[in-house]
Amino acid sequence: MATARQIAANRANAQRSTGPRSEAGRKASSRNARVSGVSSQGLWDAETIALIDRLEALSRVSPTGDMADAPLQACEIAQSEAWLARIRARLREVDDRIEKLITTGDFKRLVADPDGEAVPQRFGVPVAAPVAVRKTAQRLLMEPGIAVVLDPVAFLLRERALLTRYRKEAESARRHQLRGWTLERGERDDEE
Amino acid sequence: MKIIGKKAASETVTLDDLLRTLHLLPDDPAGDTTQLASALMADLAPKSAFEKIIAANLVDIEIERQRLKRWIRELIRDGTWCRIRTGLRSKHAPETSIKLLAAEWASGEGQGLAAAIQEHRISINHAVAHARSDRAAEIRAFESDLRNCEQRRRHLLRDLKTMRDERRPAIPDAEVVG
Numbered sequence A: 001m002a003t004a005r006q007i008a009a010n011r012a013n014a015q016r017s018t019g020p021r022s023e024a025g026r027k028a029s030s031r032n033a034r035v036s037g038v039s040s041q042g043l044w045d046a047e048t049i050a051l052i053d054r055l056e057a058l059s060r061v062s063p064t065g066d067m068a069d070a071p072l073q074a075c076e077i078a079q080s081e082a083w084l085a086r087i088r089a090r091l092r093e094v095d096d097r098i099e100k101l102i103t104t105g106d107f108k109r110l111v112a113d114p115d116g117e118a119v120p121q122r123f124g125v126p127v128a129a130p131v132a133v134r135k136t137a138q139r140l141l142m143e144p145g146i147a148v149v150l151d152p153v154a155f156l157l158r159e160r161a162l163l164t165r166y167r168k169e170a171e172s173a174r175r176h177q178l179r180g181w182t183l184e185r186g187e188r189d190d191e192e
Numbered sequence B: 001m002k003i004i005g006k007k008a009a010s011e012t013v014t015l016d017d018l019l020r021t022l023h024l025l026p027d028d029p030a031g032d033t034t035q036l037a038s039a040l041m042a043d044l045a046p047k048s049a050f051e052k053i054i055a056a057n058l059v060d061i062e063i064e065r066q067r068l069k070r071w072i073r074e075l076i077r078d079g080t081w082c083r084i085r086t087g088l089r090s091k092h093a094p095e096t097s098i099k100l101l102a103a104e105w106a107s108g109e110g111q112g113l114a115a116a117i118q119e120h121r122i123s124i125n126h127a128v129a130h131a132r133s134d135r136a137a138e139i140r141a142f143e144s145d146l147r148n149c150e151q152r153r154r155h156l157l158r159d160l161k162t163m164r165d166e167r168r169p170a171i172p173d174a175e176v177v178g
Helices: A004-016 A023-029 A046-059 A072-103 A105-112 A131-142 A152-191 B015-021 B033-044 B049-090 B095-106 B113-119 B124-134 B136-165
Strands: none
Touching (some): A072 A152, A072 B049, B015 B113, B033 B049, B049 B095, B049 B124, B049 B136
16 A cells, blocks of 8 residues: 555656657557557558448348348458458558568668678667567667667567468458358248 | 589579579569469459459469568578578688678679689588578468468368359449459
C-alpha cells in the first residue's frame, strides 16, 4: 500500500509528465503497441475498399432475387475475403522490405565489405522492431564501446511469420465457407 | 582439397557461374511476374467470381514462391562470399586484393574471384555449406514457407476442381477480384 506521501509524489509527478506532446511524438508513440499492423486504418486502401464493395454486392445476390434474403455464407465469404485482402496487403509490404534488404541496398554493401568506409554506420534499429527491443538497443547504443549490430531481416521475418499464420487461419476459414456455400447451393437446387 | 570446378581456371568465371556449375544454388526463379500472372490466369480461365478469387490467390502463391526462392539464393550467395572473404583473409591474401574482389562481387562482375579462389585453394563447397549454416534460421523459414505455398496451392486447386465439378452457384461474374 502506497503511503500518503508516495501518493502525493505520484500525483505531482503525473502533472509533470503528460506523454508525447508534439505531432511527431504522438505519431511515434501511437505505434508502441503495434503487433502486425493488419488492423490499422491505413490498410483500407482504394483497392481493398473496392473489393469489399464488390463482394458485398455479390453477397446480396439471392436465389429469389430478393435483396433482403442475402445468404449468410456469402456475407461471411465477403468478410473473410476482405480480411484476407488486408493481411495480404500487409504481407506484401513486409515482403517488399525483405526483398529490398536482401537483394539491394545496405545489407548487400555491408556483406560485401563489412569493414569498409562505404557503410559509415551499422544498421540502426528498424522501426518495425518491437518497442522493448528498440529500447534495449537504444540503451546499449548509448553505452560507450558497445556496437550493436541488429539484423533487420530477422525482425521482418518474425513479422512475416505472424502474418503468414494469420493468412493461414483466414484462408482456412474461407475454404470452409466456400465449401459450405457450394454445398448449400447444391442442396437448394436439388430441392427445386 | 580441390573441389573447384573446371571453369574456375578461366578468368572470366564469376562466383555465380561457379555456384551454378556446381549446382549449389536453388533453381533460378528469374521471370517476369506480370507475364506469369497473365499466363496463369489464361490457363485457369476462371468463370465465376469465386473462381476468380481462387485464381488470383494461385497467382499470388506463384509470385511468392518465386520470391522465396530468390531470397534463399541471395542469402546463400551473400553468405558464400562472406566465407570466401574470411578464407582469403585466413590464407593471408593481400587486403587490397580482397577489397578489389569485394567491389567486383558487389557490382556482380567478380572476374578475378575464381582465380583468387583457386590460387588460395578455397573450397567453394565448404563455403556454401558454411553459408547455409550461418543463415540456417532464415533459410529454414523460407523453405518452410515454400512448403506452405505448395500446400496452399494444392488446397486451392482442389477447391477449384470441386467448384467446377459440383454444381456452380448461380452468381454473376465480378469484374476483378484479388
